[in-house]
Amino acid sequence: MGGFGTRHRQVADEALIRSLFEEHGRAMLAYATRLTGERATAEDVVQEALIRAWKHPDALVNGKGSVRGWLLTVVRNIITDNVRARNARPKEVAESPAAVPIERDHADKVVNSMVVLDALDQLPAVHRSVLVEIYVRGQSVNEAAETLGIPPGTVKSRSYYALRALRDMFSTRGAGMEGVA
Missing domain, CATH: 1.10.1740.10 (RNA polymerase sigma factor, region 2, helix turn helix motif)
Incomplete structure (x- = not known):
């Protein structure tokens, strides 16, 4: 039933x-x-x-x-x-055997980072510390100022002069540092 x-x-x-x-x-x-x-x-x-x-x-x-x-x-x-x-979901991408990675040789990055670290070591400590906080640790100007215990305006001026000094160092060293600083 x-x-x-x-x-x-x-x-x-x-x-x-x-x-x-x-x-x-x-x-x-x-x-x-x-x-x-x-x-x-x-x-x-x-x-x-x-x-x-x-x-x-x-x-x-x-x-x-x-x-x-x-x-x-x-x-x-x-x-x-x-x-x-x-x-x-991430987009699915067809793999193509003809596609060659468009990344430069890893050795270039290593050499460039060694050159940048060497140049940073040549900067005065006050300039180096500002660049490390802003560019290495990714802090904002205000965060770097708080970390270093200095006014934001001082962080800005020190970073300006530090970057200018790095640019001068790289220009005197010559070519081969494209894409750095």
């Missing part, structure tokens, strides 16, 4: 979904197509919305608002969820 009741419910559910699609399917599809810009994606969204309606038939008959309004809200929510899920 229980089988008849289950079968009756399945027929009723199918009839409900079929009538929902006949009455609201075109509006749902038009709305989803407008939001996604793709007919195939819109069809998938409408199908998902109808599945949700089938799983929650009480939401359709609870008297709060229109059935079409509920269905269109479900369509919008599905699309929003899909966009959020897509944005949460």
